[in-house]
Amino acid sequence: MTARPDRLTLSDQLTISRALTGLWQVADIEKDGAVIDPETGADWLAAYADQGFDTFDMADHYGSSEIIAGHLLARGGAPRPLAFTKWCPPPGPMTAEVVRAGVEERLQRLQVDRIDLLQFHWWTFEHPEWLDALHELARLREEGLIAELGVTNFDAAHLNLALSDGVPILTNQVSFSLIDRRAAGDLAEVCARHGAWLLGYGTLNGGFLSDKWLDKPEPQDISDWSKMKYHRFITAAGGWDAFQGILRAAAGIARKHGVSISNVATRWVLEQTRVAGVIIGARLGEAVHTADNLRLFSFALDAEDRAALDAAFAATTPIPGDCGDEYRKPPFLTASGDLSHHLDAIPKPFTPEPAGVSSTRVLTGSYWEDEAGYCRAQRIGDRVLVSGTTAIAGLDRPVAPQDAGAQTTYILDRIIAAVISLGGRVEDIARTRIYITDEADVLAISRAHGRVFGQIKPANTLVRVAGLIGDHRVEIEAEAILNRI
Structure with missing residues (x-):
């Protein structure tokens, strides 16, 4: 088995681990008010980095994840870990002052002079300030406060719009899995045309794409927020029987290569056009899956494997819409379901x-x-x-x-x-x-x-x-x- 995860050079500024470590579960760990000690958290991140999983993905709303990463970066050393974060402002005027303040807060929490990858999220494109914000972020990139600029949950049309308007977007982070294959369509084509990359999250569909769920009955009472969300994806994709067809196809491939269903599911995403890396969640201080994640790089899918998966896909229903639509329009495929109340609370554009x-x-x-x-x-x-x-x-x-x-x-x-x-x-x-x-x-x-x-x-x-x-x-x-x- 390979000793380190594969790496990919995306630009002169970034060479990343193709298996990124996602820190969204920090927010879940801290939901009851107990904050992770930042030095202890940094120790946990250092253990990942020591094994080559040195590219960390976080956000302004992932609890204290930025602060924990900042304590790790402050320790110095080489090679220096990479900290990718997201800025998710509420829709409103995106003046130069507002955008700079958002970036400076990220810099302070990360204890750095330059953000490795700043990823921008916007709730609804009918509020046109999103494009103003991206151009302001591009100016801060020229100023040296940001190494590279990315976005999250942009559909193909709006990613193309931003790139065609001259915004130097390097990455778009989107849902991508054996269940949710939307990113393999128009979005991948836009990335290929403009030289941008995809970062895939949800590759295990909230943990459902694993040996644990093979030939098991559909759960009736789900309390885990992540599973609530991704169970909606399974329902939208044709239901539990169609999902089991994908699991069975993946299980056969896993036996053939001596790996897990999760490895097969993640490897499939990793091999898709313009996918730079996959984001694998880490529950800090608890289970560490680096040994299993390394198996991602010990095999590759062949034509027979891809044909078996394609046959299983044929029995499913494509997830409706484009990437990010699950947050913006029905059917809302989120943990809480219908987000109309949230969108209605956003101030009108004019x-x-x-x-x-x-x-x-x-x-x-x-x-x-x-x-x-x-x-x-x-x-x-x-x-x-x-x-x-x-x-x-x-x-x-x-x-x-x-x-x-x-x-x-x-x-x-x-x-x-x-x-x-x-x-x-x-x-x-x-x-x-x-x-x-x-x-x-x-x-x-x-x-x-x-x-x-x-x-x-x-x-x-x-x-x-x-x-x-x-x-x-x-x-x-x-x-x-x-x-x-």
């Missing part, structure tokens, strides 16, 4: 203001709204009229000028944000009109439109025009009718 006796409107801060005298959208009774919208960030910066599909994604987010701010839903949009300049962009624009409206199917018109002002390849207007039964 603030409505009176526009007459019986109407309201929203402005988005575009230079042209004041210059030309119009609003982004106006509600009159149950009807919402949305002005022709282009991909503009800030006052007047064109977004992703070379990518019509990315511009369409950004425009539709702005349109939906306006409708939501005026009391509607995306499902209320009854008509869209699209103006394009280049017939070659039709497919990319149509696919971006279909990603949002594939089930809603509003009335639509698409027209090629002689030209649009500036670097805009597409402009869209919309109408919504609220309170439809």
Whole structure:
């Protein structure tokens, strides 16, 4: 068996262990208020690092994980362990001051001058400040406070949008397993096209992808939060019988190679296109699975193995939507289930203001709204009229000028944000009109439109025009009718 986990160079700044050590369970250990002694925790991390598992993944909300990692990094020594963390701010204005404060807090907790990988999470893309935040983070990267920049739970469309807009994103951390194979589709293609990488979490589907559950009945009473979440994935993928089919296929492969089902499940993810590494959770101070995790690098899946798994996949139902959708739209595949209450509590993207006796409107801060005298959208009774919208960030910066599909994604987010701010839903949009300049962009624009409206199917018109002002390849207007039964 190999003595150390494989390593991969992602950039001039980062060479990582392909089996990252996830620290999300620190929050669970500390949920009753007892905080892990940071030096003791650092000792536990050092034991992982000594065996080559020296790339640690954490977040601002994983209990004291950043503080524990900071105590480890403060000890010095070579090779220096890597600390990847996440910044998950609530949606709101992402000014330079707000973003810098978020990064500086990470630096202080980690006791470092530069964050190895800062991963950004955003709850809902209808709040356009996410792109502002990423550009601010890119500036802090240029300043030297961040070595590399990543994101978490971004779908293919929004990862492509950010990359096409010039944000130097190196990684996207997403759910990826034998049950949840969404990342192997469009997201992997976007990464391959732009040179980005995937970091997979949930590779054991909350522990269900293990020998323990082979040929066992479906659990009826689940109290563990992680298992509650990933049991929802099993249900969405076709249920317990389909899941057992995958387990049986993995068990046959495991016997063939002399490894565990968990090894097979994780190895499959590790071998997927553009996957840089897999994140394996560590319960500090308790069970240590480094010896078993090393078996990941003692074998490789062959054509027969992949065919057996593909046959098992055929009996399952694909997880709906794209990566990250489980946090943003039904069916919510989270431990607590329906997150509508959480999303409803997020402030509306734009603030409505009176526009007459019986109407309201929203402005988005575009230079042209004041210059030309119009609003982004106006509600009159149950009807919402949305002005022709282009991909503009800030006052007047064109977004992703070379990518019509990315511009369409950004425009539709702005349109939906306006409708939501005026009391509607995306499902209320009854008509869209699209103006394009280049017939070659039709497919990319149509696919971006279909990603949002594939089930809603509003009335639509698409027209090629002689030209649009500036670097805009597409402009869209919309109408919504609220309170439809």
